[in-house]
Amino acid sequence: QKEVEQNSGPLSVPEGAIxxxxxxxxxxxxxxxxxxxxxxxxxxxxxxxxxxxGDKEDGRFTAQLNKASQYVSxxxxxxxxxxxxxxxxxxxxxxxxxxxxxxxxxxxxxx
Amino acid sequence: EAQVTQNPRYLITVTGKKLTVTCSxxxxxxxxxxxxxxxxxxxxxxxxxMNVEVTDKGDVPEGYKVSRKEKRNFPLILESPSPNQxxxxxxxxxxxxxxxxxxxxxxxxxxxxxx
Numbered sequence: 001q002k003e004v005e006q007n008s009g010p011l012s013v014p015e016g017a018i019x020x021x022x023x024x025x026x027x028x029x030x031x032x033x034x035x036x037x038x039x040x041x042x043x044x045x046x047x048x049x050x051x052x053x054g055d056k057e058d059g060r061f062t063a064q065l066n067k068a069s070q071y072v073s074x075x076x077x078x079x080x081x082x083x084x085x086x087x088x089x090x091x092x093x094x095x096x097x098x099x100x101x102x103x104x105x106x107x108x109x110x111x
Numbered sequence: 112e113a114q115v116t117q118n119p120r121y122l123i124t125v126t127g128k129k130l131t132v133t134c135s136x137x138x139x140x141x142x143x144x145x146x147x148x149x150x151x152x153x154x155x156x157x158x159x160x161m162n163v164e165v166t167d168k169g170d171v172p173e174g175y176k177v178s179r180k181e182k183r184n185f186p187l188i189l190e191s192p193s194p195n196q197x198x199x200x201x202x203x204x205x206x207x208x209x210x211x212x213x214x215x216x217x218x219x220x221x222x223x224x225x226x
Contacts (some may be wrong), residue, residue, distance in 0.1 A: 096142075
């Protein structure tokens with residue numbers, strides 16, 4: 001059974017700080033890694049995806065992937081109250097395979 | 112507007128009464144999928160489809176059926192719903208890729224209650 005683990009939180013950070021969200025996965029064959037944001041009662045929306053080891057930056061968001069350690073993280077710089085949501089990590093072994101999501105980490109950015 | 116639509120958005124039903132939740136996408140995506148979301152358990156994949164007439168089980172397929180007769184539609188069928196299928200359901204679609212899985216686009220969700 002493929003597993004994806006995340007700290008459930010809540011993770012509380014003050015406005016303007018860096019929020020660090022972590023995710024570990026069990027399947028070494030995983031190739032695609034996604035971070036989604038989900039507001040309460042809404043559908044998930046993609047923040048970033050990463051395929052290669054290292055960092056990938058997009059605006060205030062940076063995804064970091066370490067396949068050897070089976071670890072992927074998301075950094076949110078200059079956190080805003082509007083970033084308060086649940087962040088879902090998802091992993092996939094390749095097109096045609098199933099997606100496995102973690103339970104999500106709830107982030108609260110305090111004004 | 113590119114989107115994934117689901118109907119109904121809310122449904123209350125009784126044990127054993129067959130129901131279908133429809134899902135449709137207008138982005139010409141090959142890959143479609145159904146998830147359920149329960150508190151503390153995150154999103155769990157029920158079934159997915161890589162193309163018309165091609166479906167595969169996800170992690171929690173028991174009690175569900177799907178069909179993919181047209182590229183745009185991927186209905187979820189509960190032949191005999193039970194209370195443990197009370198959940199929030201999401202349909203998603205994704206374009207075809209050569210090898211790596213790409214972003215999924217999610218529908219608005221269907222909140223199902225089985226009494």
